[in-house]
Amino acid sequence: MQQVYMDHGATTPLHPEVIAVMTDVLTNHYGNPSSVHAWGRDAKKRLEEARTSVAKLIGAQPEEIFFTSGGTEADNMAILGVAKGLEKKGKHIITSAIEHHAVLYPCEVLKKAGYDLTILPVDDQGRVRPEDLALALREDTVLVSIMHANNEIGTLQPIAELARIAKERGVLFHTDAVQSVGKIPVNVNELGVDLLSFSAHKIYGPKGVGALYIRRGSRILPLTHGGGQERRRRPGTENLPGIVAFGKAAEIAQRDLTAEADRLTKLRDRLIDGLTAIPEVRLNGHRTERIPTNVNVSFRYIEGESLLLSLDLKGIAASSGSACTSGSLDPSHVLLAIGLSHEIAHGSLRLTLGRINTEDDVDYVLREVPVVVERLRSMSPLYNQK
């Protein structure tokens, strides 16, 4: 049976060149970057080379990159760290309704601790309206955190415009760019952001490594305390194999970005055209302002988990905004925020493309999905009722 992995939004396979450098570090470069001897100096050199590669991918300076254990930690560090650092300035945070839980939950934690939290709504394509942000900003606002690309529906936010509005009011701007970095050009100066989170395992690097970009001069306090690593902002002996692998993944992402974005956009558009030809289906997210790798559609009358199980039986790996798959029973907060009813949010399918996907994979998916949808609809009590 054909095997088609179309869940790159969840995670990506390691690039073979990444495996090679990671294996080399694991095997031969075990020194602690803080040690003074040759082993330590060798490790330190590799650490800083990786930092430079990672910085380049987002147009930052190496000293503005702080390695973390992934996107989640980078998001937490940005939100909780800025809140702590600017405690005296104020206690108001602004975010959006479609953020990843790695942003929403730390914001909720601050709310419980007495902060005011404004959650901006989005339009039916998943975009924050800049005028909403302008109205929400206050004297005591310390941080705006709005994601670059949404992980479920792929919608891109007008970050440059939003960040400019915050800057005019002297408020720091953080963006979770875990889903956009490596897929489209991301440049911290063009976007005008002060903090940006990203993660290695979404760009063919290993799991458990990420980084927070902190613009020089931004006030932020560390969440953990210990040694002097990462200029005290993120203490602890560095995950050198992971970080060097992240550096390699960043180099490859930058090298291949334009060609891959073009190739995947074509595959994405074929998928969208093919799937939306099925009756009673809707595309979720913006048609064009979306990352090249994301397709998200809702099929009426069917439920997401049975859709995913059926596709899995055909060798297709996908995901869903469905309650049943995430362990929680509420439908996706993102799909509800763009105005879908519970019932339609239940029947959603996310396909996320990556470097291993081919035209042939798209053909296979476009052949199998309609069959599965038809079968599940024939079993659905909602289908004949219409």
Place this chain on the structure above:
Amino acid sequence: MYTEKVMDHFTNPRNVGQLENPSGVGEVGNPTCGDIMRIYIDVKDNVIQDIKFKTFGCGAAIATSSICTEMVIGKTIEEALELTNKDVASALGGLPANKMHCSNLAADALHEAIKDYKNKSEQG
């Protein structure tokens, strides 16, 4: 996460569909997740002669619907009423903890269908 039995019933559900002139129809929605199941029964001489279902729901919901129909076909109304959600789940070799609520649909829809049948026959 699902047993082989669940996957078997999910892949080849028994008694899917609807009956033309059912003796009773029961439909329930799952308050926990919003999933929906409808059961049609055909009763003669107090025995369930035929049964069909339609389900909008997760893999566990489809599998429990399927096995539930298999368990009560040929049974008397009284026997069918004794079927519980737990029986259905254990007949499938168990369900993951967060999927136990899914087994509520099948037995509840069946009980509704029987209630509908009783109402109709009293009126009839």
